[in-house]
Amino acid sequence: MSAGALAGRVALVTGGRGGIGRAVCARLAREGATVYAADLDECGAPDDAPRPLTLDVTDEDSVRAAIDAVSERRLDILVNAAGIEIEKTAEDTSLEEWNRSFAVNVTGTFLASKHALPLMRAAVAARAGAGGGTASIVNFGSYDGFIADPGLAAYCATKGAVHALTRAMACDHGPEGIRVNAVCPGYIDTPMLQSFFNGEGSGGAGRGIGALRQAVRNIHPMRSYGTPEDVAGLVNWLAGDEARYASGQLWVLDGGLTAQVQQMRP
Amino acid sequence: MNAAGQLRGKRALVTGGRQGIGRGIVEAFLAEGAEVLACGRGGRGDLPAACTWHQTDVADAAAVEALAVATGPLDVLVNNAGVQLEKTVADSSDDDWDLVMGVNARGVFNTCRAFIPRMRKPASIINIGSISGRMADPRMALYNASKAFVHGLTRSIAVDHGPDIRCNAICPGWIETGMLEAAFELAADPGRARQDALARHPVRRFGQPADIAAMAVWLASDAAAFATGQMFTVDGGLTAASPLRPGLS
DSSP: OOOOTTTTOEEEEETTTSHHHHHHHHHHHHTTOEEEEEESSOOOOTTTOOEEEEOOTTOHHHHHHHHHTOTTSOOSEEEEOOOOOOOSOTTTOOHHHHHHHHIIIIIHHHHHHHHHHHHHHHHHHHTGGGTOOOEEEEEEOOGGGTSBOTTOHHHHHHHHHHHHHHHHHHHHHGGGTEEEEEEEEOSBOSHHHHHHHHSTTTTHHHHOHHHHHHHHHHHSTTSSOBOHHHHHHHHHHHHSGGGTTOOSOEEEESTTGGGBOOOOOO | OOOTTTTTTOEEEEETTTSHHHHHHHHHHHHTTOEEEEEESSOOTTOOTTSEEEEOOTTOHHHHHHHHHHHOOOSEEEEOOOOOOOOOTTTOOHHHHHHHIIIIIIHHHHHHHHHGGGOOSSEEEEEEOOGGGTSBOTTOHHHHHHHHHHHHHHHHHHHHHTTTEEEEEEEEOSBSSHHHHHHHHTSSSHHHHHHHHHHTOTTSSOBOHHHHHHHHHHHHSGGGTTOOSOEEEESTTGGGBOSOOTTOO
């Protein structure tokens, strides 16, 4: 196997077992990176060869332990893909659910980034003699951080927070050679999306999931849902050297969905 | 509470003031005590007698210059005149370009160039942009682009001509005017398209010209003295929502 664009790089992916996180792990590994796939349970598809880590991103000790387990003592790439979605309006959301949403989506992104920084500086330093290079944090925002899906109040709020944290950390850590970006997926075909379509808030109950899936597909200018691999492609680009000047931005990947004024297509 | 009188002592021109949103702004400005002038390509129709009418095509630079000389100094300029054309880029002719860009883009440029040197200080310019200048309405290519031009020009005027002149744009969503009806007529099933569009509005209704006029009154008034260079979206929540709305059929 020839050396990929990310050969010699070390990456850690939180939520590495989830629909999109798993695809990210596979892609980064295929590009030659050493990939730590971190999630609540040990994970890892055999053909992708990521190194499994047990990680609860809401628990600071767990985050410290996961970072300590990176034996290379450097991190070139951190992907904060861990996330949960509570399918409720603000009124129906309990304080516990609200706090849980923020704990995973926002605090988890904060904790993993905070404790990864020393190893990311080490990665920048390690490459200083070889023409230089940057380290890259890729957060998971969402198109829901820009416009609201019905019945996803806490989720929308957490993604807005991730967007703001992305910009803040890009400003603070850019001078150290650390880039921070967020990918903002639209409708990606994952178990999370399926759950959303099955829920009451989506309006699927009244007309059938199949009809709803078809209607939402057709409203996209590209007439399709995204795949986890589509998102992994963008994450791969942001992680690598071709994106050396990209930082502090929110990268929307949604098949053109948010480019249009929403309406039925006659 | 009735705050009538917010524009007392101000002199305002509303382009395209005979109907639709422009008409709503004319009536609101009159109710707030402003001296109101309006212009358009045709006659004044049934505009209130208190409003002075000038028959002027804003796409005609010489005519706009003559209008500026005739009207004298203004405190408020509202660039509302606009046309809408339902076509893709591939379907648009040179004449289509001249019509849409002539009125929506060049018309705003013409009036701003003619009136800016003659406005009282401080002055307020209010451009009617559109949510379609931020996101695309299908098959409205030139219209969408012309409104994006308005947004860009709005920021430039605010930057170049502050502090004497404030310049803002209002981005209406779907307002119940002849233009909205024309858009629905494009659908295979206009009735269903209308129901669908309603369901996408968190406020569950379309806008009225008075909704936009209320924002125009504020931007024209001294209460908005710190507002400049911005696009103010008034769309009943349409562009805050994803395509999924409960109740869509």
